[in-house]
Amino acid sequence: RKELSLLMLPGDGIGPEIMIEARRVIDWLAENRSLKITVHEDMVGGAAYDAYGKPLSDEALALAKQVDAVLLGAVGGPKWDGVDYDKRPEAGLLTLRKELDLFANLRPAVCFEALVDASSLKPELVSGLDIMIVRELTGGVYFGEPRGIETLENGERRGINTQVYTTSEIHRIAHVAFDLAGKRDGRVTSSEKANVMESGLLWREEVIKVAESYPDITLDHMLADSCAMQLVRAPKQFDVIVTDNLFGDLLSDVAAMLTGSLGMLPSASLGAKGGGALYEPVHGSAPDIAGQGIANPIATILSLAMALRYTYERPEEAQLIEDAVQGVLAGGLRTADIMQPGKAKVSTSVMGDSILRQL
């Protein structure tokens, strides 16, 4: 049997402190479930920039390509606001996505029953919420050429980015969405701005073609602005939403915020079958609270659970971890970000302790 491997990239801000708790869960799996994962660790983002002068070293990238999965904390922060554009922390993450061809970003927006009241939406609108956002991750305006800032003859500057999608890029992400919908409620909503952008029109037309191979899945189309509105108005109408890189960035963040559980939400970025995989919490690096030991480690621990499910094919252990998280929440423990009246506020490490104890 092949050895299992993982690359940990804690990154910036609260990344390192939440990653410590994930590592303790990995140790627990080795000791108690005879699940041995060889863990490598390296830097990404601003941390890598500070150490190597670029946000992802060649060694870290090579390692990321070798291992079964990458677990990433978070990147970015005001400290690096002034660095060259191609060396900013985010570039490290974007390089990983592109070089590992992680075209499918799965972002579940689930409302934890214990946290219904933490949502800014009325409880009845979010209780039981379970949406899967499937975001295209290696195309669109994030990577399109030409791009850059040029100076014109009249002295003005001009900033350019290019939104571009091809048939095959659209097909492969649509397949991911339809396959997932088949294991869920059987409904896919595809979102673009086909009424304004030709790339969106192509997206719509090609998604319709892919749908023909999935007679049991219902497909509908929603303009991205309407979709953003409908997420706020009545989020439970959605099952799977498939959308492009940029709309997916906004829509998945709206969906995540609806749940009131931002600090709880994991994500998976997957390539073709047998390709690489990257798991990361949906939340950012939260530089304002970094180093205080109060960050919520749950999203990172649940990202590890996603890795167990999608990469290591150990759904039982994934379920154990997810149940342990539910148990701790039911027991009334909360980190500061999800604190509610009458609950017990705990630190990052106490939350980690409690999840281990529950396991």
Place this chain on the structure above:
Amino acid sequence: RKELSLLMLPGDGIGPEIMIEARRVIDWLAENRSLKITVHEDMVGGAAYDAYGKPLSDEALALAKQVDAVLLGAVGGPKWDGVDYDKRPEAGLLTLRKELDLFANLRPAVCFEALVDASSLKPELVSGLDIMIVRELTGGVYFGEPRGIETLENGERRGINTQVYTTSEIHRIAHVAFDLAGKRDGRVTSSEKANVMESGLLWREEVIKVAESYPDITLDHMLADSCAMQLVRAPKQFDVIVTDNLFGDLLSDVAAMLTGSLGMLPSASLGAKGGGALYEPVHGSAPDIAGQGIANPIATILSLAMALRYTYERPEEAQLIEDAVQGVLAGGLRTADIMQPGKAKVSTSVMGDSILRQL
């Protein structure tokens, strides 16, 4: 004194029925406030396509350039899903924006006190909400070249759009935002994806330059995905949000939906001082309820009030109309879209009647 003029473009779906109620208010102004506005009427969108084979006739465009202001209902609907891309209903609206150089789209997101409960957010988060979204409207990916769908040698298709902004485009919209903030709470949030897109980085840098001429205004920057989240989490933190055409499309719709008053929200699209102006409700053409006489005419009537304020310089009459709307709501009348338990459900025309009576 110059004669005042207005071009009404009812458009598609519920456009014609809501426009009738706005016209009655115009008649009232003539009779009771000796405010004579010469009203022209023409077609736009699918209606114009059906009549002339294109979504805006040359005559209608010429008229739009001559009049002081355009009042538009809504465009689009599934009926025209199959028409050529450059003739789709939305192209009529986009042509108007571009040809009249209406670069500044003002979208107030205000929560009407009587409708606080209609919001999907908890009442305390939206009560008193008053955000102004300033959206750039004639640049960015909506109009950038190259654009289109091409067929590649391998038989695949490729869809392209171009996001592009110049220094002067950014400066003029930033000035609008800072000027507005000066009359409001003095705070501007500029939103882009500077961490991913060079055009967003340029946007940020140029907005910072413009801010130097406004020492009394506070400027901060928020990535568009964070801004979408923060709108859901704590919308009252914002005063003026300035953003580009595409992000503005999504963010303004999220903000509008937060208020629970989508059917109530007007918008203004303005050019340079002395240039053209277009006023329209924020909601769409709602083809599903068109022709039933149940649509909410208030957003269109409040768009007329905005025209009185910004174009005709008759703030007193604008205020009268706004107060009349408040009065009718306080009296318990509701169209179907904002219906609440214990209130009286009324039709489009009865809502119009009541506003006139209140006036």
